[in-house]
Amino acid sequence: DTAVSQTPKYLVTQMGNDKSIKCEQNLGHDTMYWYKQDSKKFLKIMFSYNNKELIINETVPNRFSPKSPDKAHLNLHINSLELGDSAVYFCASSPRGVGGYGYTFGSGTRLTVV
């Protein structure tokens, strides 16, 4: 069983489109995250939810909107996609607080905007 699963794995779309990425974890963790890995492999946090409540909201364009219907799911919706949004987006989860456990990551969604 995959602990943190993301869909789709690959996403190619045109500029201006709206797309969503889904994430689910079956670890019983309280906290979920979205990270963006750019072309230089730099990882930057975008959002974090703890038990459906937004707790981290970094400086991200408001075209990006996270949604957490329950603590096992955290989806990312992106409006009006731009070329610069091309990246790998990773979902992750952790128990309440990092507390020595760190994160468990999903396998990533490679988004290409053309």
Place this chain on the structure above:
Amino acid sequence: AQRVTQPEKLLSVFKGAPVELKCNYSYSGSPELFWYVQYSRQRLQLLLRHISRESIKGFTADLNKGETSFHLKKPFAQEEDSAMYYCAVGETSGSRLTFGEGTQLTVNP
């Protein structure tokens, strides 16, 4: 604010040679330190955490609070160790992990 510095973007060694990936951090509280590994086009996987003081795949890392470092070491590198390695710092009671920019390790035959 939390900050992690990995000074080497690229590191290349020969098989069987020792390898050390450097990590320095700045953090005002009580930090939790981690190393993550990402093999080509795969997910990030937890490699080591400082509180467990364990050795995984022959890698070890010691937290040096005086030097604020958490360098990753392996005495004899293997070709399958070629990957991107990320150092990360977090706080025990918090949920944010801050990652360094990563070091791409290449182990040549």
